[in-house]
Amino acid sequence: MAKKNKKAAAVQKPVVTEVAGVKSDLALAALVNEITTPNDTVLKSIGGRYDEYTALLRDDQVKAAFGQRLDAMVAKEIIVEPGGTSPADKKAAEFIKAQLEAINFDAACRKMAHAQFYGYSVAEILWAFDGMQVGIDAIKVRKFDRFRFDGAGRLRLITKTSPKGEFMPDRKFWVSTVETDNDDDPYGLGLAHFLYWPVYLKRNGLRFWAVALEKFGMPTAIGKHHPGASENDVANLLSLLSAIHGQAAVTVPEGQEIKLLEAMRSSGGDHKEFVAYLDAMIAKVIVGQTSTTDSGSWRGTANVHKDVRDEIIKADTDLLCGSFNNGPIRWLTEWNFPGAKPPRVWRVLDDNEDLDNRVKRDKTIYEMGFDPDVEYINSTYGGTWTKRTTPTTVNAPESPQFAERNPDTIDRAIEDELADWQPMMDPVLQPIFDLVEEAASFEEISARLPEIYGDMDVATATDKLQKLTFAVEVATRAGAELDGDD
Structure with missing residues (x-):
């Protein structure tokens, strides 16, 4: 036991100085x-x-x-x-x-x-x-x-x-x-x-491409001279041909024939494809992909490539x-x-939320019975907004033969019942509110809605509905007896 304690006490301390500097x-x-x-x-x-x-x-x-x-x-x-x-x-x-x-x-x-x-x-x-x-x-x-x-x-x-x-x-x-x-x-x-050699090859590829275009685009000039022509005469003829056609010119003695086997365009590869390949290589080195520098990418692939660029x-x-x-x-x-x-x-590198998705989400919440305040609207959508005043609707006078019986009593009964209705519905709707806050899209909300039905607390609301149904039935029958019906 004493030996173990000594070993524990002799634990080597960390080396705090730089060793492999x-x-x-x-x-x-x-x-x-x-x-x-x-x-x-x-x-x-x-x-x-x-x-x-x-x-x-x-x-x-x-x-x-x-x-x-x-x-x-x-x-x-x-x-x-x-x-x-x-x-x-x-x-x-x-x-x-x-x-x-x-x-x-x-x-x-x-x-x-x-x-x-x-x-x-x-x-x-x-x-x-x-x-x-x-x-x-x-x-x-x-x-x-x-x-x-x-x-x-x-x-x-x-x-x-x-x-x-x-x-x-x-x-x-x-x-x-x-x-x-x-x-x-x-x-x-x-x-x-990493860019030096791709750019070097691209520059030379473009130069050879230009030469190839000249070769294929213009014929080679040929000048014929007598077999006994002096070197000075041959040089003058070549100079004349060069002045007419640049560097693509030759001289041959008259009576002799020179044939050039013209190379096919595809024999040495496609210069355009070669340069495009190097351009793509350069783009990958710098931004990790090619779709944000070139057009024509599929939208889904372009979004993925944009994410790669954003990470860089x-x-x-x-x-x-x-x-x-x-x-x-x-x-x-x-x-x-x-x-x-x-x-x-x-x-701040995070992109702003798509306002179209935000509008759809806010509309869904509004239709569920919640009104956003003015401060939220201004901070979310910018500008200065004010709440629109809803015009007062003037009800048309009611016909005497359809006048309601004792409306004050019914209105008071409805107001009394609605006063405590919201607290009872909170346990039912809370799982939906939580889902809306957590979900990233409307598709996810639709997919997960069936999963949260079991989390809704409907006991209080069910009990209240049963009592209201009974009260309405009693009130209806009592009203019918007062009117002398049935």
Whole structure:
């Protein structure tokens, strides 16, 4: 027993220090204080030239698909929510919201989102101090390739006077890096890595397609010369043919014949199909599918593809907002509101509910006996609505021969019975109300209605109906006797 207690007391404590960091990496240990290079194999194959990646954005499909991805992200509403419930937390959130409203934050986010393309992006925060608080004067997104990282992950600025890079001050730059399969590469791996070869093949495919169109569209010019013609005469003839027909020209001695076997259009494949295939590949790399960049997709498939694109946009937003929350937002909170929990900046990505479905649902609830208030109508459907006044209906005078007998007594009886009718019906209707709130469509309501019949509490209503039936029968007979009928 004592041995077991000793073993329990000797449980090893957790190791809180970093063990497998950069210093333990044989390839990076010597570069802790030196500039590192990206691990992007495609970038290495083109000599580390980021301008080749930038040239990819000139492709029409890349421009359209990536622009769609950026526009969809910045189109979402920005939300700033407090990091906690204390007054300081709420004040910090109000301060951050005012800071973002004072600058063109969407434009900065759109530029910083190019980290998804290149792997990383860098923005300089221009701070402003009014004597009491530190604020954001502007966010300047810089050319990312001017910056490098050393082995310790510190940001450096490459200049003519400092080719190894100058150390950048802390809490000055907002850096966003696309996640890779490890945390040791601060440069990330952007879409350009995966787009380089498809775009390269597409460009060459278009060039060969243009040559093929020229070959099939125009015949080759042939000029004949005498067998004893000098080289100068042959050159002059070829020059003349080239001036007439571009480069598709040949010269042959007179009396000799040259035949060219014209290739069939299908022998080398369809250029249009090849380019379309590469366009589809590019679209899949950028937005995960093709239907939101091309027309002609079936509606059901297009909806699924839109969901895929929305998931990608959500990931972009989470990455960008996460880096902003962990950087500038945290710094501003610690400077201006010590002890407060940093606010959270994010974007609303859920699409608004289809108003047609909302109208149908509200109409169903209205027909069940419930009136929406004006505040709900204005907040749901926008604008300023007022309840329409129902015109008073003037009843036509009743004929004396059909005048009701003792109407006041009957009206009072009906009002007395209706006074407690609603509480009795609540247990009956409550399962239906719950179903309407939970269901996502009218089809689901119709399908699940039979399931909830057993949950309706009709005992009280049944008892009341039996008593009312008996009372009506008694009252009817009593009235008949008073009139002398039967």
